[in-house]
Amino acid sequence: MARATVVALACTLCAVASVSQLVEAASPAGNEIPPGGDALRPISFSVDVWTNKGGEGNGAYGGDFSVDEELIVYFQATWDCFASIMVAPVDGPPSALMDAELMGEETYQIVPRESGADLTGSWQVTVSAIAEGDVQSSDTVIFTIGSVPLVPVVALGPDEATELDALVAYKMALGEIAPDPALDVNADGQVTIDDVNLILLWAVQ
Numbered sequence: 001m002a003r004a005t006v007v008a009l010a011c012t013l014c015a016v017a018s019v020s021q022l023v024e025a026a027s028p029a030g031n032e033i034p035p036g037g038d039a040l041r042p043i044s045f046s047v048d049v050w051t052n053k054g055g056e057g058n059g060a061y062g063g064d065f066s067v068d069e070e071l072i073v074y075f076q077a078t079w080d081c082f083a084s085i086m087v088a089p090v091d092g093p094p095s096a097l098m099d100a101e102l103m104g105e106e107t108y109q110i111v112p113r114e115s116g117a118d119l120t121g122s123w124q125v126t127v128s129a130i131a132e133g134d135v136q137s138s139d140t141v142i143f144t145i146g147s148v149p150l151v152p153v154v155a156l157g158p159d160e161a162t163e164l165d166a167l168v169a170y171k172m173a174l175g176e177i178a179p180d181p182a183l184d185v186n187a188d189g190q191v192t193i194d195d196v197n198l199i200l201l202w203a204v205q
Helices: 003-016 163-173 193-204
Strands: 023-028 047-051 061-067 073-077 079-088 095-101 107-112 120-133 135-145
Touching: 047 061, 047 120, 073 079, 073 095, 073 120, 073 135, 163 193
Parallel strands: 047 135, 061 135
Antiparallel strands: 023 107, 047 073, 073 107, 079 095, 079 120, 120 135
16 A cells, blocks of 8 residues: 555656656655654654754754755655645745545655756755544654755743743643744744753743
8 A cells, every 4th residue: 555655656746747846756665664764653643744864853954955956855754644735935935735545654855856047945844643532643844955044033031041942842842733833942943841941941040
């Protein structure tokens, strides 16, 4: 079933390739687990999307690519699920939308076949999935192609931090809401419990 799903996914991507995202293949990444994969079966349901330069974990940054550099986007769900995958410029309309049935712990990949002027800029890939029991999870990876940087993010500082900020960061760390780079106060590329503790420390000082 995984192979049939991949074929449908590849066809969907080819249909939207003329918009701007040109894709060579969408397929399982093979038996070897790339960065971000996990050989142990997890208890909870979650999805993860990352690139061959990073982005493992909820909302982590996927890296910077030159226009002629290989770019592979990986995604994986811990359980069998139905997923929607969106590829879009940051702060822009989607250039690719697709639905797919994913096998739990199977790693899939999307490989852009062309890196040129049309793909230069900052991009995001979001995977939103629903599993048995209507359990939901989503993840987004952002990456940059070429010399166009992401809009600089001003992180929260000690003078502005409040207990409410710590609560919001806590929900982000749990994956309940989308991460906000401004709450990545320790600048490690993701919002985690470490950020929550630091914000809370600032708030009570």
